[in-house]
Amino acid sequence: MAEIKVVHCGLGGIGLGIARIVAATEGLKIVGASDIAPDKAGQDLGTVMGLPKKLRVKVEPENRRLLKGARPDVAVLSTASSLKDVKPQVLELVAKGVNVVTTCEELSFPVPGHEKAAREIDAAARKKKARVLATGVNPGYAMDALALVLTAPCVKVERVAVTRVVDAGTRRVTLQRKVGAGLNLHQFRRAMTEGSVRHVGLPESAHMIAAALGWKIDKLEEMVEPAIAPRDLDTDYLRVAAGNVAGVKQTVRAWCGERLAISLDLHVYVGAENPRDQIVIDATPPVNMTIAGGLAGDEAAAALVVNAIPRLLSAPPGLVTMRDLPLLHAYNPAEARAIRKR
Amino acid sequence: MAEIKVVHCGLGGIGLGIARIVAATEGLKIVGASDIAPDKAGQDLGTVMGLPKKLRVKVEPENRRLLKGARPDVAVLSTASSLKDVKPQVLELVAKGVNVVTTCEELSFPVPGHEKAAREIDAAARKKKARVLATGVNPGYAMDALALVLTAPCVKVERVAVTRVVDAGTRRVTLQRKVGAGLNLHQFRRAMTEGSVRHVGLPESAHMIAAALGWKIDKLEEMVEPAIAPRDLDTDYLRVAAGNVAGVKQTVRAWCGERLAISLDLHVYVGAENPRDQIVIDATPPVNMTIAGGLAGDEAAAALVVNAIPRLLSAPPGLVTMRDLPLLHAYNPAEARAIRKR
Numbered sequence: 001m002a003e004i005k006v007v008h009c010g011l012g013g014i015g016l017g018i019a020r021i022v023a024a025t026e027g028l029k030i031v032g033a034s035d036i037a038p039d040k041a042g043q044d045l046g047t048v049m050g051l052p053k054k055l056r057v058k059v060e061p062e063n064r065r066l067l068k069g070a071r072p073d074v075a076v077l078s079t080a081s082s083l084k085d086v087k088p089q090v091l092e093l094v095a096k097g098v099n100v101v102t103t104c105e106e107l108s109f110p111v112p113g114h115e116k117a118a119r120e121i122d123a124a125a126r127k128k129k130a131r132v133l134a135t136g137v138n139p140g141y142a143m144d145a146l147a148l149v150l151t152a153p154c155v156k157v158e159r160v161a162v163t164r165v166v167d168a169g170t171r172r173v174t175l176q177r178k179v180g181a182g183l184n185l186h187q188f189r190r191a192m193t194e195g196s197v198r199h200v201g202l203p204e205s206a207h208m209i210a211a212a213l214g215w216k217i218d219k220l221e222e223m224v225e226p227a228i229a230p231r232d233l234d235t236d237y238l239r240v241a242a243g244n245v246a247g248v249k250q251t252v253r254a255w256c257g258e259r260l261a262i263s264l265d266l267h268v269y270v271g272a273e274n275p276r277d278q279i280v281i282d283a284t285p286p287v288n289m290t291i292a293g294g295l296a297g298d299e300a301a302a303a304l305v306v307n308a309i310p311r312l313l314s315a316p317p318g319l320v321t322m323r324d325l326p327l328l329h330a331y332n333p334a335e336a337r338a339i340r341k342r
Numbered sequence: 343m344a345e346i347k348v349v350h351c352g353l354g355g356i357g358l359g360i361a362r363i364v365a366a367t368e369g370l371k372i373v374g375a376s377d378i379a380p381d382k383a384g385q386d387l388g389t390v391m392g393l394p395k396k397l398r399v400k401v402e403p404e405n406r407r408l409l410k411g412a413r414p415d416v417a418v419l420s421t422a423s424s425l426k427d428v429k430p431q432v433l434e435l436v437a438k439g440v441n442v443v444t445t446c447e448e449l450s451f452p453v454p455g456h457e458k459a460a461r462e463i464d465a466a467a468r469k470k471k472a473r474v475l476a477t478g479v480n481p482g483y484a485m486d487a488l489a490l491v492l493t494a495p496c497v498k499v500e501r502v503a504v505t506r507v508v509d510a511g512t513r514r515v516t517l518q519r520k521v522g523a524g525l526n527l528h529q530f531r532r533a534m535t536e537g538s539v540r541h542v543g544l545p546e547s548a549h550m551i552a553a554a555l556g557w558k559i560d561k562l563e564e565m566v567e568p569a570i571a572p573r574d575l576d577t578d579y580l581r582v583a584a585g586n587v588a589g590v591k592q593t594v595r596a597w598c599g600e601r602l603a604i605s606l607d608l609h610v611y612v613g614a615e616n617p618r619d620q621i622v623i624d625a626t627p628p629v630n631m632t633i634a635g636g637l638a639g640d641e642a643a644a645a646l647v648v649n650a651i652p653r654l655l656s657a658p659p660g661l662v663t664m665r666d667l668p669l670l671h672a673y674n675p676a677e678a679r680a681i682r683k684r
Contacts, residue, residue, distance in 0.1 A: 137495055141495055152670040214675055293630065304494055307497075324668060327664070
């Protein structure tokens with residue numbers, strides 16, 4: 001059986017995590033990789049991944065070079081959160097008929113303002129019979145697709161409320177920095193203005209839920225506020241002094257008419273208590289679900305991307321979302337084999 | 343827009359619960375009903391459902407009569423748990439090109455011994471371009487499809503363990519009787535031998551999980567034991583004397599080689615503490631999910647059946663399972679409209 005040929009575009013923390021899983025997965029074969037970072041381009045991918053052996057895959061400085069030889073079946077694109085940055089990369093890949101699974105949060109579901117770009121990607125993908133999916137733990141699963149699955153045993157759904165609490169102190173330093181841990185309030189506000197502390201994806205999750213349930217969002221509010229350290233907090237990487245910023249509390253509220261229909265709360269800060277994923281469906285019957293400890297973000301995101309590959313390759317061409325795919329579960333090598341046989 | 347025309351075959355507790363939801367759902371229209379019970383056949387369905395008004399749908403004594411007039415789009419078949427009993431009813435419906443969604447537990451996934459009957463139904467359905475799905479809260483969701491969805495963020499899944507605990511004291515009397523509440527041990531053993539206290543569906547759930555994850559079950563053990571009342575227990579309907587049977591504890595263990603791969607525990611008894619649905623995925627990362635209070639069985643099962651209708655009508659012809667369907671969520675009238683337009 002031939003394997004599904006995968007190229008990895010973007011070898012940051014998540015990109016490398018995905019590549020490590022792909023390298024260990026039956027039925028998938030890494031045939032190329034790219035990253036613009038000068039300390040990665042030109043190296044062997046095995047070296048960049050920290051493996052004891054070389055993979056005989058040279059990291060290219062740009063995606064264009066990945067498409068010169070044998071056509072890959074799927075590109076894992078993990079370069080940026082912004083649709084503006086990622087769109088030309090996706091278009092370049094689908095123009096060559098390559099399927100794309102990306103962690104680009106803004107491509108996970110078309111929200112107002114991104115619909116034109118989404119349509120453009122959809123049309124380009126259909127034209128070349130390629131498929132494009134953006135997924136990850138959030139957006140893509142913990143605060144949208146999983147919430148939708150939990151409405152399956154319900155009628156008369158009035159409200160979907162999701163709370164994700166992550167103790168940033170247990171996570172990698174880049175995440176701690178990303179949520180502003182250790183900054184004072186002045187620095188945090190400046191970082192907010194620059195957009196560097198905001199998690200991207202809550203409106204995408206809200207719109208995915210609303211679209212699936214046939215709800216029209218009339219008003220959507222997004223807020224970001226700092227979580228303040230009640231005492232000095234130390235992580236393996238940094239100290240948060242009492243009164244400084246430990247991380248962020250981010251919320252989305254979406255109304256359908258007068259009804260508060262969707263409520264998303266994402267708390268990511270050092271020292272967050274009772275870390276969890278909680279989903280409450282206000283319906284008949286009601287559902288109150290908690291994942292104790294919460295889904296481990298980076299590991300879960302990387303697994304979701306890999307597990308989605310067989311589903312993506314079986315989907316109709318175009319831009320697909322987690323809402324459209326058949327029941328997604330852990331990787332089954334037999335499903336990958338069945339795809340290659342077609 | 344024309345509506346999706348539904349007939350209801352079997353008007354027991356679950357069948358009536360489904361009919362009540364269908365009657366209240368935009369885009370669905372009840373065009374027929376049947377039940378063999380002499381106190382139901384011949385009545386107006388609205389009367390049988392306990393509605394204040396008539397539905398101008400006469401309950402027929404047999405399904406054959408439902409197929410004489412306008413062809414229904416889908417039949418809701420809620421008559422029996424046993425595939426042997428339900429198979430001829432399904433075949434009669436699909437022979438007329440009618441899609442079927444049924445609560446027949448043994449049809450939810452083909453287990454060894456039922457594969458031939460499943461293939462027969464599949465072939466008959468394909469021939470007439472009809473679709474057949476068996477679903478419900480259990481099997482169909484709480485102990486299989488939902489567990490699979492929770493493996494989506496995981497790699498290296500070693501084990502899936504599901505525990506469903508239902509306090510039968512809070513449920514309808516038929517369920518209390520079904521699990522043997524109030525019997526003494528001698529009576530319980532006799533009921534066991536007759537097969538009347540066993541919940542049907544745990545092996546189906548185990549096989550669905552295994553098939554989706556590409557696991558081969560080498561050994562499967564199913565056990566049923568009584569839960570003994572530690573003290574006198576009173577429900578709204580009956581008394582369980584201390585030392586008598588309060589209900590059942592039922593387990594399935596499935597091994598792949600030496601590995602205990604799937605572990606399903608269903609506890610349904612009067613006075614069961616901490617009622618819940620708990621799913622533990624032993625994997626990277628691990629997942630430990632709990633639905634507090636547990637899914638309300640009858641309400642959830644009825645909702646699942648109705649919510650599955652748009653997905654079923656969009657599926658390829660044949661026998662489909664919850665494993666095969668796109669992400670299932672609460673009913674969206676727009677999806678039903680889209681189906682009718684095709």
